[in-house]
Amino acid sequence: MRLSKASLTNHSNLRKVALENQSTMSKTTAVPSQVVQLSSSSESVVSEPPPQEAAAESSEGSQKSRPSTMQKQPNAPKQFHLGMFEIGRPLGKGKFGHVYLVRERSSGFICALKVMHKDEIKSNGVEKQVQREVEIQCNLRHPNILQLYGHIHDSKRIFLILELAKKGELYKHLRRERRFPEWQAAAYIAQMASALKFLHRKHVIHRDIKPENILVGVHGELKIADFGWSVHAPSNRRKTMCGTMDYLAPEIVNHYTYNTAVDLWSLGVLMYELLVNILCDQRSTLIL
Secondary structure, X not given: OOOOHHHHHHHHHHHHXXXXXXXXXXXXXXXXHHHHHHHHXXXXXXXXXXXHXXXXXXXXXXXXXXXXXXXXXXXXXXXXXXHHEEEEEEEEEOOXXXXXXXXXXXXXXXXXXXXXXXXXXXXXOOHHHHHHHHHHHOOOOOOOEOOEEEEEEOOOEEEEEEOOOXXXXXXXXXXXXXXXXXXXXXXXXXXXXXXXXXXXXXXXXXXXXXXXXXXXXOOOOEEEOOOOOOEEOOOOOEOXXXXXXXXXXXXXXXXXXXXXXXXXXXXXXXXXXXXXXOOOOOOOEEEO
């Protein structure tokens, strides 16, 4: 079978077009080796930004994590003055003054105000004792130690702003109950031991542990209240003879050098008193 000249021409043209399409497809489907390498590690490329961007992101993150230097600073501690408080009923009477129930006017916070007269303090020669009491108690924070919030003074008086122990002295509870059951006495002694451990860790010797110097909080917890004979002794060695006779440790009575262990002796006397009902209505205080 012979083909015409026109058929041969068409056939050659079709073959030429087919060859061109094949070459075009081979060019478009060929992928450079560099692209293959990038595509095989596409996960690492996506998860790791370029060094410049990573550095910028890390710097932004660190700036977010660090507190801004333009943050609002806390307010300065409030300066106490007597006009801040509404004076209520008297709570008790101490050796050098009275204690009153007071309320802070702006917040309504209830606390106690101990008022001491400077003339009585000077006449009894206990200026250093009062100063030491304030310096020590204002730096103590423990649930079984009465907190001293601040102090004020004028020409005649010194005012101590104290935590309110609503149920009063342990001594009054002991006189009413005559003795405590073992479980209650054990709970009281455990609280006192915790407070004394805290004091001794700060090198503070109380030197006058007794029921009159222990208050009862609103939830029935004990709080050491009177730090008049306390002392801060970093060396844990003292020689001063002071305290209440019924609770004095043998080291003090015999004029030996003593340490924080004298508070533990007084704690033992207190435990015996809570359980056995040994009360001294008139206790003599030894001051030397």
